[in-house]
Amino acid sequence: MIPEPGEGYVRLSPRKLLLDPVKAVGQMVVPVVIALVGISRSDTQFWPIVLPLVIIGPLVLGALPWLTTHYRLTGTQIQVRSGVLNKTTSTAPLERVRSVDLEASLMHRILGLQKVQIGTGVDDDRITLDALAAPDAQALRTTLLTRRAVAEQAATALVDDGRATDRPDAPWSEQPLAPVAPPPPPATPAVLLAGIDWSWLRFAPFSLGRLVLLVGGLGLLSQVADELPIWNEETATSAWTWLTQFAVVAIVLVLAVGALALWLVVSVAGYVLQWWDFRLVREHGSLHLTSGLVTTRSITVEEAKVRGVEITEPVLMRVVGGAELSTLATGVEDGVTQVLPPCPRGVAVAVGEAVLDRPGPLTERLVEHGPTARRRAWFRQLRNALDVIVLLAVGWWWFGLTWWWLSMVGGALLVLAAAAGEASYRHLGHALAADHLVAGGGTFARTRTVLETEGIIGWVVSQSWWQRRIGLADLTATTAAGAERVLVRDVRLDVAVALADRATPGLLTDFVKQA
Numbered sequence: 001m002i003p004e005p006g007e008g009y010v011r012l013s014p015r016k017l018l019l020d021p022v023k024a025v026g027q028m029v030v031p032v033v034i035a036l037v038g039i040s041r042s043d044t045q046f047w048p049i050v051l052p053l054v055i056i057g058p059l060v061l062g063a064l065p066w067l068t069t070h071y072r073l074t075g076t077q078i079q080v081r082s083g084v085l086n087k088t089t090s091t092a093p094l095e096r097v098r099s100v101d102l103e104a105s106l107m108h109r110i111l112g113l114q115k116v117q118i119g120t121g122v123d124d125d126r127i128t129l130d131a132l133a134a135p136d137a138q139a140l141r142t143t144l145l146t147r148r149a150v151a152e153q154a155a156t157a158l159v160d161d162g163r164a165t166d167r168p169d170a171p172w173s174e175q176p177l178a179p180v181a182p183p184p185p186p187a188t189p190a191v192l193l194a195g196i197d198w199s200w201l202r203f204a205p206f207s208l209g210r211l212v213l214l215v216g217g218l219g220l221l222s223q224v225a226d227e228l229p230i231w232n233e234e235t236a237t238s239a240w241t242w243l244t245q246f247a248v249v250a251i252v253l254v255l256a257v258g259a260l261a262l263w264l265v266v267s268v269a270g271y272v273l274q275w276w277d278f279r280l281v282r283e284h285g286s287l288h289l290t291s292g293l294v295t296t297r298s299i300t301v302e303e304a305k306v307r308g309v310e311i312t313e314p315v316l317m318r319v320v321g322g323a324e325l326s327t328l329a330t331g332v333e334d335g336v337t338q339v340l341p342p343c344p345r346g347v348a349v350a351v352g353e354a355v356l357d358r359p360g361p362l363t364e365r366l367v368e369h370g371p372t373a374r375r376r377a378w379f380r381q382l383r384n385a386l387d388v389i390v391l392l393a394v395g396w397w398w399f400g401l402t403w404w405w406l407s408m409v410g411g412a413l414l415v416l417a418a419a420a421g422e423a424s425y426r427h428l429g430h431a432l433a434a435d436h437l438v439a440g441g442g443t444f445a446r447t448r449t450v451l452e453t454e455g456i457i458g459w460v461v462s463q464s465w466w467q468r469r470i471g472l473a474d475l476t477a478t479t480a481a482g483a484e485r486v487l488v489r490d491v492r493l494d495v496a497v498a499l500a501d502r503a504t505p506g507l508l509t510d511f512v513k514q515a
Contacts, residue, residue: 007071009081015111016066016131048308072214078144079117080127082347090127096120099286100297104134109296112231116140117331122449126333137451145284190283194340196275196353198289203342204271204321205264207314223487228429233282238297250325273477275341280351287327287355291340301337303342307455307481308436310336313345314445315423323348327355328451328482335482352450359435360452367427372470373428373490378421387416430488430499435451437477437503451486453480459507462492 071080076322078097080090099119108114114137119129132140229317276293287306289299308328319321325340327346339355340348349362356362396406420443427447429440437451460476467473467490475488475496489497500507 006271009072009079012066012069012071012129012131013113013133013136014066015113015133017063018105019111019113019131020063020065021146046181065130069130073143078127080129092118092120092127092145094147097144099300100144101300102137102296103139103291107295109294114138114296114298118144125366128147141285141298145286155364190281190288192279192281193287193354194278194280194343194347195340196278197343200341200343201268201271203317203320203344204300205268206316206320206322207267207271207324208316211263256340272292273340280339282354287339289337291341297301297374299337301327301329301332301339303355305481306355307479308449308451308486309362310447310449310482311345311348311352312442315446316343318446318452321345326456328449328479330455330480335484351368353385356436356450358434358436361431361433361438362429362448364433364438366431366438366440366448367495369425369428369430369472369491372472372492376466376470376472377425377428378418378491379422381417381424382414388413428489428490432499437486437499439477439486441487449482449486451477451479451481455481455502456504461496461500461505463492477503 023079036072045186064275067080068084069082071078073079076095077091077093082088082090097118097120099117101117101174102114103117104114112134113131114134116129116137118129124354129137129140136189194457217350243269273293273295275291278291279289281288285303287301287303289297289301291297306327306329310326310328311323313323313325321344322342323345324338324342326336326338327335328510340351352362353359389406392409395401396403424443429438432453433440433450435453437453437456439449439451441447441449454480456477458478460478461473462476463473472490473493473496475491477486477488477500478484479486486500491499
């Protein structure tokens with residue numbers, strides 16, 4: 001049970017005593033194995049000392065966090081004490097609680113536990129309760145989010161009552177009465193914004209985010225391949241001799257089909273593991289996301305801190321009509337939270353408009369940046385391709401390779417650069433949709449970022465030497481949300497200044513007058 005306000009400190013779930021030793025063993029297994037191997041090759045007289053340490057060490061390390069961690073709720077704060085030698089007390093005012101995220105690894109789920117992370121919107125610092133019983137974690141989350149609203153109402157009432165008189169020497173009859181805490185707001189039913197649809201699995205192979213994991217696994221395998229007994233010069237030579245007995249085209253086809261099958265398994269399995277039982281609901285003034293098969297996640301984003309959304313359409317996913325959606329918020333880790341798995345673009349647009357509470361910004365036509373911006377987009381990509389071709393030419397000359405192959409590779413690079421330049425320009429654009437700034441961009445992946453004008457805290461207008469000569473500029477809206485900047489690239493200088501002035505009237509008045 002979670003503590004009631006005013007009660008003393010309580011410990012985490014006793015089942016944490018089973019969780020932490022397993023985690024400690026996992027962290028110590030490599031050094032312990034190395035130590036045991038080293039001792040086994042020497043005198044065995046140390047075994048009576050080492051074995052008890054190996055067994056008792058994880059138990060002690062696992063018990064200490066449970067023995068030294070306590071938490072409690074007061075009428076205005078949540079407080080957590082921890083530490084053995086250095087005692088630490090972390091406090092968070094209830095009105096400053098911005099998110100309450102729940103997470104459960106496989107061991108947590110086996111033991112019926114959940115980890116609670118409480119965000120206050122101050123940098124990335126969070127208060128963490130590593131092991132609460134799952135019902136207690138859910139109850140604590142509901143309690144914190146509900147009392148946050150009550151605390152905010154109480155603070156507002158205190159300010160309003162304080163306005164009755166600000167004279168310290170006023171008569172007693174004119175002094176404001178002590179504010180009475182308002183009753184808890186009525187519980188509103190959760191509104192489902194999106195839920196998993198397993199037909200979305202078709203988008204998993206077209207999202208290349210997990211390709212990094214696959215490449216990392218292959219890199220790790222290559223590091224230890226030399227140590228495998230089956231991998232030596234004789235084996236490699238015989239394997240290559242056997243392969244060359246077949247047609248080269250057949251070998252390439254087999255390898256391609258094998259790689260494609262491996263990618264399908266990895267991408268689909270990763271999608272299922274991450275987005276199993278996905279739900280996005282609106283409740284307690286927040287967006288609440290839950291998902292996960294082995295490790296479950298429960299992420300909360302306070303809607304009052306959401307300043308915009310970003311829809312991303314990677315090049316492969318765009319072919320099959322897919323997209324991804326993220327929110328831009330202040331006071332959350334990294335500022336950008338993906339709230340939808342790869343899904344149909346129509347679903348991403350509908351959920352994005354529901355979050356913005358305004359239709360249009362994700363679908364309306366953007367203002368084009370003109371032929372000058374198109375030429376600059378082409379030039380930027382062709383210059384990058386020429387840089388690569390020059391480096392390849394130096395290598396070709398150094399190793400004395402055939403120049404015919406270089407011309408083929410160079411031609412392919414130039415064609416790819418031209419396609420990238422045209423795509424980059426077609427994705428450019430901007431709009432001012434009522435109280436939202438809309439910026440389009442991206443090279444192969446098309447992105448559209450929508451930011452509330454109230455969330456803009458400043459502007460940066462920058463020009464390179466080439467941009468000054470052709471009258472273009474980069475306009476950057478600075479904000480505390482998301483990546484802390486929204487870029488409108490290669491727009492005419494006068495259009496950039498006018499756009500900023502219309503989005504935030506008065507902020508650029510002096511600059512506009514000087515211009």
